[in-house]
Amino acid sequence: MKLLTGNDLKTGFVTWWTGADWSLHIEDAADVGEQGEAILAAEEGARRVNAPYIIAGEQTADGPRPAHIKDRIRALGPTVRPDLTLKPADPAAGDWVI
């Protein structure tokens, strides 16, 4: 699958294209298929998201999972500060990254 991601203009937080809008949670991310470039261009024009780009991922039982560790760290948060990730109460969340 292909995922469209970027950083929110105001906050800089990592954000994922859901098919209709942007979400902070990768679980909401949609497979953009071959439409990625067109969506990217339109969303850049809307100026809500910074530096959007398309990445490879796979659909898993837990939802979309980026192929590269850098994007998995982006999706969760710093592995060295579990308290600052999007899942601070889940001690196993870091396993999803590595």
Next chain:
Amino acid sequence: MYKYDEYDQQMVDARVAEFSDQVRRRLAGEITEDQFKPLRLMNGLYLQLHAYMLRVAVPYGTLDSRQMRMLAHIARKYDRDYGHFTTRQNIQYNWIKLEDAPAILADLASVEMHAIQTSGNCIRNISSDQWAGAAADEITDPRPWAELLRQWSSFHPEFSYLPRKFKIAVIAADEDRAAMRLHDIGIQIVEKDGVHGAAFYVGGGMGRTPMIAPLIKDFVPLEDMLSYAEACLRVYNRYGRRDNIYKARIKILIHELGADEYRRQVEEEFKHVKSLGIDPPKAEFDRIAAQFASPPLDASAPDAIDRSDPDFAVWVDQNVAAHKIPGHAIVNISLKPVGGIPGDASSAQIDLMADLAEKYSHDELRVTHAQNIVLPHVRKADLYSIWQELDAAGLATPNLDLISDIIACPGLDYCSLANARSIPVAQKIATRFSDLGRQKELGELKLKISGCINACGHHHAGHIGILGVDRKGTENYQLLLGGSGAEDVSLGTITGPGFDEDGIVDAIERVTDKYLAERSEGERFVDTFRRVGIAPFKEAIYG
């Protein structure tokens, strides 16, 4: 320490106003990211993995307690309650919102600080010896010269768009505590026939092509220092490559021209520059220098230290350095607790260090390039009280210059350029070697980790260096041995194939075991490495 005059303050305030309007226009959609990006970078605002990151300049690493408290305030109000002290004596905040950036810069300006020239192809924050003004071995305080360079380089119109970024360090002791020769220009204040001058080393750097700066001029009269620096920059600005970012640093130009030809061109340019009159009149330099006058330190203060508390004695032996005034000492606060994140400090810890500086260190603190904090002017009689307060706050780890005093860049946990994580490796190594007796047995051992070839973690200059790389989508760590950023400067040598995260920790243990087996009396790790060469270590690592 230096206090802004009206011009300094006007410049910084004007920049805050200008950037506030630029942010407003960006948020309103009036300018694109392509238009905005160079503007935000000029104000130290990067976009990193998780959010915007703000890098705040700490000129030559010197702060007063009011400024330190402001850093804590920013961490608490605008970020996530912590800051990260960097290898260029600055501080970074990892979770900044664009809409908050103007308010943060205004807060910084209120205490004579800013984030200008902490990014971009300009002259970056001037770095220096963290013990400046206090070190027993310095010939003078280098900071007035660093401040002069700061003023000269701030908004310098000719050098705002150099081929690439440009870093300058200034020291005034033979012991190099600022990695001076690994800067684009390293200046050492030296003495000749009873007169002080500046030795210019030009063309050093780390990154993907590490080089040690050659000596370009052994003695520049101090009244010519700015003109000589200007000449060095002019030759670079004229001939430095702009067609290839990887060959754009001055080190590449000097390597390709040769030091002799570069020196010839600089000397020729210097003759012209000197006629322009850019060096300040003596009265202006004296005005600056007067602000760095030593605080009133009582040389008759008691010199003895009560070492009856054994934990305190261990800390004194490792983290306290000699001061030039009897009865006083330099306190080095380690930001490297075992298992912690190198260089990180909570807002409460930052506030505490500010309080200690105000109470015990004549209101002064320093940030070190090794990502620690210094209280430079402490009475020996106050050391025990300081240690007790540091210990209660988790800031009394007695590991300065030991294997767990690790320099590490933010790595892939935060940085968009990184290929691998640095911090977890640092944590695992510090944990593996957590026994203090074992660390002290190993002695001085500077371990430095970078998460990519850009070398923010100074891996080339580590006695043991680690470079994180991306190998087919997984993190891999190369091991380097024999580097040094000190006066015995050298570049590390890669041992061979890399390792995974646990493998690199095991490899380091094999390296340190080999050192203990091979060392002669009094040898540090790097001394033994230089004597026996890499072969025995490779055999120990790879079999």
